[in-house]
Each structure stands twice: as C-alpha cells, then as structure tokens.
Amino acid sequence: MKPKVVTRFAPSPTGFLHIGGARTALFNWLYARHHGGEMRLRIEDTDRARSTKEAIDAILDGLTWLGIEGDGEALYQSERAARHREVAEALLAKGAAYRCYTSAEELAAMRETAAAEGRPPRYDGRWRDRDPSEAPAGVDPVIRLKAPLEGETVIPDLVQGEVRFANKDLDDLVILRSDGSPTYMLAVVVDDHDMGVTTIIRGDDHLTNAARQSLIYKALDWPVPEMAHIPLIHGPDGAKLSKRHGALGVETYRAMGYLPEALRNYLVRLGWSHGDDEFFSTEAMIELFDLGSVGRSPARFDFAKLENMNGHYMREADPAALLDALGPVIDAEEDAPALKAALDAGGRERLAIAMPSLAERAKTLKELLDNARFLWAARPLAMEEKAQKLLDGEAPAHLAALNARFAALPDWTAEAIEAAVRAYAEEAGLKLGKVAQPLRAALTGSTTSPGIFDVLLALGRDEAMARIADQAA
RNA sequence: GCGCCCUUCGUCUAUCGGUUAGGACGCCAGAUUUUCAAUCUGGAAAGACGGGUUCGACUCCCGUAGGGCGUGCCA
Secondary structure (H helix, E strand, O other): OOOOOEEEEOOOOOOOOEHHHHHHHHHHHHHHHHOOOEEEEEEOOOOOOOOOHHHHHHHHHHHHHHOOOOOOOOEEHHHHHHHHHHHHHHHHHOOOEEEEOOOHHHHHHHHHHHHHOOOOOOOOOOOOOOOHHHOOOOOOOEEEEOOOOOOEEEEEEOOOEEEEEEHHHOOOOEEEOOOOOEOHHHHHHHHHHHOOOOEEEEEHHHHHHHHHHHHHHHHHOOOOOEEEEEOOEEOOOOOEOOOOOOOOEHHHHHHOOOOHHHHHHHHHOOOEOOOOOOOOOHHHHHHHOOHHHEOOOOEEOOHHHHHHHHHHHHHHOOHHHHHHHHHHHHHOOOOHHHHHHHHHHHHHHHHHHHHHHHHHOOOOHHHHHHHHHHHHOOOOOOOOHHHHHHOOOOHHHHHHHHHHHHHHOOOOOHHHHHHHHHHHHHHOOOOHHHHHHHHHHHHHOOOOOOOHHHHHHHHOHHHHHHHHHHHOO
C-alpha cells in the first residue's frame, strides 16, 4: 500500500502571494485532497533580510480567501537552522561533503575565466580532495556537496516526464554557508524529508534545482519524493509574469472584485484540463484533478476569460454573500469614506434589494458597485447626455402620469409596480420601452441600469417618486 | 555561452497515427428584450518552419527558428 500523499506549498515571504504561487498552492491542495492526503505549509523565510511579517500574513490571508487550507501548523524554515546544520555535518562526516575555503573573489575570477573561455560557470572543485590541513587560517569555510562527476541524474517528473541532467553539468553546490546557515538547496531537502512530503509540486523554474536536490537526497540515502514541475504563468504579452504584467497579489484580485471561486476555477484551467469542461465545483476539481492532465507549456494570463468566469459565479452567488464580498472592493475605491457614509445612510438597504438584479449584469464586484451608484446618488440627478434626450417631448407628461399612479398604489411591491407601469403603457397605447426608458433616465440619470421595476423597488417609493417628479412636467 | 523545458484559432485548451482538427473566452452577425447584461442561433479564426519514419502524421524522430527557466555562500 502506498503511503499517504503529503504535498506542500512553500512560499518565500519576500513578496505577496501572486497568481503563480496561488496556482501552485491550488494544485498541491487539489492533488492532496484528491488522494485523501494532506497539504502542509512551509514558510521559507531563511532570507531574513527579505522576509517580512506583512508578506507572511498576506500569503496566509490570500490562501484563506481562496479557500485553500493547509493541514497542520505551518512550518517556519528559519526555525530549523540547527537541524539543517546537523544534516550538513552528517554529510561531512560520511565524506559526502567537504569544506571549501574559496573566497568570493576567487569564485568571481573562476566565473570570469569560464565565461571568457566559453565554458559554463561552475565551481571547479578545488577543495574537493584537498587535505583539511591546508585550510587557510581565519577563513570560515562553506560546506559543499561532493556531487558525482559522471553519470546522469534522472528526474521522473509527473508532468515533464523523464528529465535527464548530465552530472558533469552539476557542480558541487554549497549546502552550508560560511556563517553556518543552510542554503535553500539543503533546507528544502531536509524539510521536505522531515515533513514526510511524498510529492513535490512546484513551478518548473525549479526543474534544474530538482536535479541538485536529488543529489542531496541520494547522498543522504533518503528516498527522493515524487516531483511534478508545472509550467509557469506568463503575462498577457507572453513575457514572464512580473509586477507590471499581472503578477498582482491575490488581495488585489479581491479588491478588483473577483470571487475566490472564480479565480480558483480560472487558475485550475490554466495548465490543467479535463476534456472540454470549463467549470468545476470544488468537489469536481478534487475528484477530477490529476497531474497527468497538466500541460507542459506555459500559459498566458487572460483577464477577459477570468472576467467571464467571474460573471458566471456572480450570477450563481448568494446575493447576501455578494454584499459581504463587496467590503474590500469598497475600501479600494477612491471615494471610500463618502461611499461608506452613503451606504450607512440607507444605501445599503437599497443595494440589498437591487443586488440580484445587479449581480446578473456585472462581471466583477467593482463593476457591480459602479452600476449601483445611482441608488444613493443625490437629487437632482446628474443626467447623462443620452439620458437627457430620453426626457424630451412627451416624456415629462408620461412621468407625471406615472407618478400619480405610483402614489395611488396600495403596496410598493415588485408586482404592483410592474402592473401599474404596464397598465399605463397599454392604456396610453405605448410600447413598454417608450415608458421604461424615460423612467430609467429619471431614476438613474443613465440609459442603462438593472430592470426598471427592480430600480423602482430598490429606490423605494419616496425616492423614486421624488426623482420622477424632478423630471416630470 | 552552457543545460533543461516549451511551440494547435488572438487567449486557455481537446486530440494520445486515420477527426469536416472539437470546446471555452474574446470578436462579428442575427434572434430575444424595458436599457444593459444574460440567453439562443450562426460566422470568421489554429497544428512555427524544414526534413525524415509510416499506407497514413498535429500526434513519433532529427534539425531550425522563436519563447521560457536555470546557471549565487537568493529563495
């Protein structure tokens, strides 16, 4: 029987959780869930200078928002330095590693000559077999792995297939720095092993590292975990995803009004497919996800498709949940304070009533919010040019007549409102549009809005009639 | 420079030697409609290039071009 699957997501907290990291986390999570296993979290904060508390929180918050939960406590790599050092010493003791006293200047010179001679810049192994007694005084050595000189290292990758590296191309990497701290290469191997990780799923920018790490595993006589290197996500222009090209923190997507389920669905389809299917519930994703269906070519991030999916999920969402999700979007608005004041002054009630109708026609919560602003706009409404035109001719008279009918309605319900407007149109011998458009203009100052009856209802009788009166003859 | 990876409509992808190369987003046209959105119908749109292998290649092999990643006492 195969051991329980354990995957891990190991971000380095030097920035925020960007879209590529989010997808890596998602794949790890799906794979673990699919196999009834666990996904552990590890914060790779070895680089103290560049790791910040804010970044760690942003990553954790981002994962939570996306609905991706790690199992068990998150491991902080920085707390494991002693263990890393211990493993490096053990390697040294068994002769699989050695102390190297080469200075930074020597290393630089080495690379320079290599470049000049057109050779790959690699450490030349000058301390590999040197006697420790030759060590220069006062120099703190690093510990390097005594990597094999010949043969090849094969990574049986679950996504990439068998990837081969000639060992001669892999030099003796540093595993412990001169200050006694572990390098990433060592720390990753030790932590993955100690955490019981069975399957490593990460970006294919780590593919070369996989070979080096594989060498460390072998030197330690530890089993090499299964690996899957997934292709990176590129920006819309095909260039590497950078801060200028869509590599925004997930919290930015939240502020832009995307729903986590939509982002997740979009992300899972970037690189992974299941026939012609596009939409997957969380359960379906977990059930169907497998690494064999992950492609090997990089994908471009496409906001248009994300928006489409987001619209889909917004239409399906619970209106009350949408109202809650609006928070971060409102905070990101330039006029956030005024907006909140308007919402508190009755806007929220109107918004709640109009929500189903609003959600139907917006692709993001940001768009929804923009479309909702007429709800709490101050009278007299500013008229768009095209809206103003709808108020010409007979329109003011019709508005006045409608207001009279509205005033007489016993109840201000969707049914009553619709019946009244339709009856008026019919009696006046007008197509509904002839009545609805002027109404829309008077009520929203615009030519586009949610369904007119929904607008009437959301505004409430008093406000609606007041706005109509402003434009009536 | 060297190593590794990649290459089907504009984008995400299906295809796992034999298909009119399918779907989705976007785009265009039409239908519907109280506007917008949604929805429905239809349309334009792809195998980077050159060689092989094969009865037959998008699919396998080689090369070229293009792209990506790596090449640190960063992670």
